[in-house]
Amino acid sequence: MIADHPRVGHVTTGGTTESIVLNMGPQHPSMHGVMHMQLELSGETVLAARPVIGYLHRGIEKLAEHRTYAQCMVLVDRLDYISQYSNEWAYCRAVEKLAAIEVAERAEWLRTLYAELVRITSHLLWWTSVGLDLGAFTPMIYAMLPRERIFDFFEATTGSRLMPNYLRFGGVKEDVEQAELDGIHDYLAVDYMKLLDDYDTLLSGNEIFISRQEGLARITTEQAVSWGVTGPMLRATGCPRDLRKDARYGVYDQLDWETQTDTRGDALARYTVRVKEMRESARIAMQCIERMPAGEVRTKVAKILKPPEGEVYVRHESTRGELGIYIVSDGTAKPYRFRVHSPAFMNVSALPHMLPGEHIANFFAIFGGADNVMAEIDR
Amino acid sequence: MTPRMFVFQLLGVLGLIVVLGLNIIIMDWWERKLIGHIHVRPGPMHTGFHGILQPFADMVKMLAKEDVVPTEADKLFFWAGPMIAVVPAFLAMVVLPLAPGFVLADIGHGLFFVFAMQTIMPFGFTLIGWAAHNKWSLVGGLRSAAQLISYEIPMLISALAVVMVAGSARLTDIVDAQATVWYVFKLPVAFALFLVTAVAEMNRTPFDMTEAESELVAGIHTEYAGMKFGLVMMAEYTAMLVGSWMIVLLFLGGWNLWPLPPSPLWVVLKVYLLQSFIVWLRGTYPRLRMDRIMELSWKYLIPAALANLLAVGVLVIVFKGF
Numbered sequence: 001m002i003a004d005h006p007r008v009g010h011v012t013t014g015g016t017t018e019s020i021v022l023n024m025g026p027q028h029p030s031m032h033g034v035m036h037m038q039l040e041l042s043g044e045t046v047l048a049a050r051p052v053i054g055y056l057h058r059g060i061e062k063l064a065e066h067r068t069y070a071q072c073m074v075l076v077d078r079l080d081y082i083s084q085y086s087n088e089w090a091y092c093r094a095v096e097k098l099a100a101i102e103v104a105e106r107a108e109w110l111r112t113l114y115a116e117l118v119r120i121t122s123h124l125l126w127w128t129s130v131g132l133d134l135g136a137f138t139p140m141i142y143a144m145l146p147r148e149r150i151f152d153f154f155e156a157t158t159g160s161r162l163m164p165n166y167l168r169f170g171g172v173k174e175d176v177e178q179a180e181l182d183g184i185h186d187y188l189a190v191d192y193m194k195l196l197d198d199y200d201t202l203l204s205g206n207e208i209f210i211s212r213q214e215g216l217a218r219i220t221t222e223q224a225v226s227w228g229v230t231g232p233m234l235r236a237t238g239c240p241r242d243l244r245k246d247a248r249y250g251v252y253d254q255l256d257w258e259t260q261t262d263t264r265g266d267a268l269a270r271y272t273v274r275v276k277e278m279r280e281s282a283r284i285a286m287q288c289i290e291r292m293p294a295g296e297v298r299t300k301v302a303k304i305l306k307p308p309e310g311e312v313y314v315r316h317e318s319t320r321g322e323l324g325i326y327i328v329s330d331g332t333a334k335p336y337r338f339r340v341h342s343p344a345f346m347n348v349s350a351l352p353h354m355l356p357g358e359h360i361a362n363f364f365a366i367f368g369g370a371d372n373v374m375a376e377i378d379r
Numbered sequence: 380m381t382p383r384m385f386v387f388q389l390l391g392v393l394g395l396i397v398v399l400g401l402n403i404i405i406m407d408w409w410e411r412k413l414i415g416h417i418h419v420r421p422g423p424m425h426t427g428f429h430g431i432l433q434p435f436a437d438m439v440k441m442l443a444k445e446d447v448v449p450t451e452a453d454k455l456f457f458w459a460g461p462m463i464a465v466v467p468a469f470l471a472m473v474v475l476p477l478a479p480g481f482v483l484a485d486i487g488h489g490l491f492f493v494f495a496m497q498t499i500m501p502f503g504f505t506l507i508g509w510a511a512h513n514k515w516s517l518v519g520g521l522r523s524a525a526q527l528i529s530y531e532i533p534m535l536i537s538a539l540a541v542v543m544v545a546g547s548a549r550l551t552d553i554v555d556a557q558a559t560v561w562y563v564f565k566l567p568v569a570f571a572l573f574l575v576t577a578v579a580e581m582n583r584t585p586f587d588m589t590e591a592e593s594e595l596v597a598g599i600h601t602e603y604a605g606m607k608f609g610l611v612m613m614a615e616y617t618a619m620l621v622g623s624w625m626i627v628l629l630f631l632g633g634w635n636l637w638p639l640p641p642s643p644l645w646v647v648l649k650v651y652l653l654q655s656f657i658v659w660l661r662g663t664y665p666r667l668r669m670d671r672i673m674e675l676s677w678k679y680l681i682p683a684a685l686a687n688l689l690a691v692g693v694l695v696i697v698f699k700g701f
Contacts, residue, residue: 022514029596044518044669135584135666141418202663208585209665360518361594361668 019047022360026055030133030364033374035348037367041360049355051348056378064338069095069169069305072335076325077163079340080376082125083319085111085118088167090316093249094325095169097314099307106295107171112250113288114166116281117154117184120192121147122319123278126371130271131203133364134212139203146195153184169305171298185289188282196279204275216267217354217366224265227353228346231321232277233370235261236269243317255287270369304333320344320371340379344372391483395472403616405651407434410658417662444605449512452602456510461603461610464503468617471496475624476551478634478643489550490542493625494535497580500618501527504582504599507611511602519598522588522669527580529676534576536684540569540691541629554633558641561632568687570630572680577622579672582615584661588669623653 022039025031034055040048060079064072076087089111096103124147131139151161157176158164166173203209219229221237234241242259244252260276262269309331316323324341347370354366408423411433415422423430448457474489476482486492501524508520542548544565545556556562563570579586590598600611627633627649634641667675 020514030594131665135587136664137414138418138662141420145419203665206665208667211671212665212668359668359670361666364594 024363030129032129032368032372035367035372035374037351037363039355039360039363044360046355046358046360046363049352051351053345053348053374053377056374058375058379060379061338061340064335066334068333069307069335070303072338073167074163074165077165078375079342079379080318080320080323080344080373081162082373083118083122084162084164085114085166086316086318086323088164089115089250090314090318090323090325092167092169093316094312094314094327095305095307098310098312098327098329099169099305101170101301102299104171104296104299106175106293107297108251109288109292110172110176110297111167112252112255113181113184113285113292114154114157114164115250116285116288117150119281119319120278120285121150123274123281124150126274126368127199127203127278130365130368131209133368134209136203136206136209139199142195142199142202146192149187149191153180153187156180168298168301170301171296173298175297181289181292185286188286192282193279196275200275204271210268212362212365213268213271214266216362217358217369218264218266219350219354220265223353224350227350229321229350230343230346231317231319232260232273233270233347233350234321235259236273237265238263243315243322247315247317249316251288252284254291255284257284257287267365267369274371306331306333318343320373320376321347340376342376342379344370344374345377348372348377388483392473395469395483399469399472399613399617399620402620403613404434406616406619406654407437409651409655413655413658414662417659438609441606441609446607447602447604449602451512453510453512456506457602458607460503460507460510461607461614462503463506464500464614465610465617467496467499467503468614468621471621472617472624474550475621475628476554476633477646479551479555479641481643482551485549485551488548490538490548490553490629493621494531494538497527497618497621498531500614503614507603508599511599513602515595515597515601516599519588519590519595519601523582523599526582526586526588526669526672529673530576530579530586530680533572533676533680533684534580536681536688537569537572537576538629540566540688543688543691543695550628554628554635557632558635559637561630561635563630563632566630566687566691568683569691570626572684572687573630574626576676576680577626578657578660579676581619581622581657583619583657585664585667586672587661587666588672619654619657620650623650623657626653 019040019042022041024037024039026034026036036052036055038050038052039046058078060075064075067075072091073088076091077084079087095101124143128140128143131137154164155161157180158166158173219237221234221239224234224237224239230241238261240259240261244250245259257280260273260280262272307329309329311326311328313324313326316325321343322341323343326337326339326341327335328337330336351367351370355363358366408431412422412430423433426432426436448454471493473483474486474492476485504523504527505520508516508518508523541553541562544562545553547553582588582590588598590600595601600608603611624646627646631649631653632645634643634645636642636645639645
């Protein structure tokens with residue numbers, strides 16, 4: 001069936017050749033997380049790919065049913081553990097919509113700031129692996145430097161580098177000192193931008209890198225939409241879909257920034273969009289710091305929150321795409337049902353369509369472009 | 380052969396083994412250190428001054444490790460594969476001179492002897508990949524066979540240009556012909572081709588297809604542990620030494636560093652500078668794709684090498700003593 005795929009060009013007929021099944025992952029040195037991909041190979045050409053997921057299933061959705069709304073915050077941190085603030089924010093927005101909670105104005109700015117900072121760290125982590133997947137080890141170490149620096153800022157604010165537990169219903173946990181904000185601003189404006197230029201020299205302009213990415217696994221907007229692909233992967237096909245603009249939350253509408261797109265739809269376009277987003281996010285974060293109003297960072301919310309009966313679905317632009325949080329409330333202090341729509345899951349489920357016909361060497365170049373996080377897929 | 384000569388040659392062979400071991404010790408440490416500093420990290424620091432004893436620590440670790448042989452592996456070739464890879468690399472060094480007269484066997488076709496030995500190495504790598512009975516190793520072994528065979532051809536053709544200009548395939552003659560002007564300036568195209576193909580022959584980044592850890596786990600030596608893995612590494616480091624040494628002899632003037640007097644020191648210096656350059660490549664470049672590597676050789680390097688050979692041939696005839 002797959003052998004008839006139009007992109008499998010050189011399957012010979014007449015001779016008797018057998019395809020081999022190769023288990024890529026979950027214990028492969030360059031697999032991102034515990035993903036397991038069953039590849040059917042003819043020589044080095046992929047005939048079929050079957051993602052096997054579930055190695056990191058922790059039952060987060062079920063666990064949430066046994067915790068109060070406030071206690072669930074630590075669970076959403078662990079959904080997509082490299083884009084924590086985005087998850088927290090999406091969850092907060094869902095609960096705030098359900099219980100009709102007002103959010104403090106300064107908190108909205110802080111949320112926007114930290115969501116963009118975490119987008120930067122997440123993209124930096126992706127940037128480390130995109131080089132590594134193609135055999136370049138140096139970019140990995142280089143991109144870890146700013147990532148660690150931004151984690152230092154997170155640590156100064158929340159006391160935790162990876163699992164912040166910072167957002168609260170109606171605001172954020174604590175205010176941030178102006179000196180701290182200035183430090184972030186200075187870092188983003190000078191050192192970070194300089195590093196990004198270095199990265200462009202090291203990888204973006206590299207002849208071998210471009211030749212490996214160009215024209216690889218090209219998808220159209222129609223295909224991406226039909227597979228449910230969102231985020232940078234969708235924007236790389238030329239579709240300017242960005243919930244930060246479209247869903248209007250936070251203070252994004254008051255800031256001057258552009259949705260980053262690329263029309264080519266190939267692996268290089270996905271790379272370019274993310275690299276451009278790294279700069280754009282820094283721009284947004286800097287504007288947040290410059291224009292942040294003073295004031296309270298939290299509104300008065302009941303300690304044990306009991307939202308009225310009902311259900312809510314909130315869409316949020318996380319680093320990987322459209323993150324959906326669905327909550328059903330039965331009027332008690334615990335959610336009756338908690339469900340996550342994972343953008344990484346949708347992006348990975350597009351891979352079996354994108355991989356057939358490609359070389360095994362391209363597997364990670366395509367796979368890395370999906371920028372998946374298994375913790376969010378398996379939950 | 381007089382007994383005196385026999386003893387001399389025996390000592391020479393032992394000397395070569397020392398050189399081989401010394402090179403692995405130096406390169407093991409130097410590659411870790413250099414690549415570390417390229418990565419903005421210090422590299423090994425805990426074993427002696429700046430990790431100078433790291434190679435010995437590695438060696439002890441490898442020797443102390445359990446010698447694992449997979450049950451499904453072909454026992455004979457699992458054992459013989461690394462040998463077949465390492466012995467020719469070692470044999471090639473027999474004809475490589477360090478100074479005028481300071482060579483174990485100064486044979487008239489020394490250049491071709493080195494190529495002949497290099498031709499055997501892919502057998503070793505392919506057997507290593509095949510014998511382990513592992514899909515990753517098999518793909519790595521097949522890749523190495525295809526790659527090494529494809530790159531030997533342009534490598535030899537570009538070296539032929541040197542032979543034509545020097546008028547000899549004896550390596551000492553080739554170096555002596557470069558007393559004032561190195562062939563890298565006379566034959567820049569041949570040098571560029573030889574450098575690229577030599578890096579490919581050494582299985583180094585961006586041509587490290589046999590290992591390709593991001594795709595093939597560890598490629599051919601996925602199943603190898605302990606000293607057998609050490610042998611595979613030895614083969615790779617020795618191939619790197621032989622390749623760099625060849626480039627130095629053919630294009631970089633060997634022991635000549637005009638206007639300074641000729642000295643074996645220059646050979647050592649140039650060889651290690653060149654090996655550092657190859658390590659630097661590893662710190663900078665991503666890996667090429669297998670089909671692109673084959674394409675590069677057959678579609679570009681071989682025609683370019685042939686055209687270069689023709690052009691050099693015409694120049695040699697038109698301007699005698701070019």
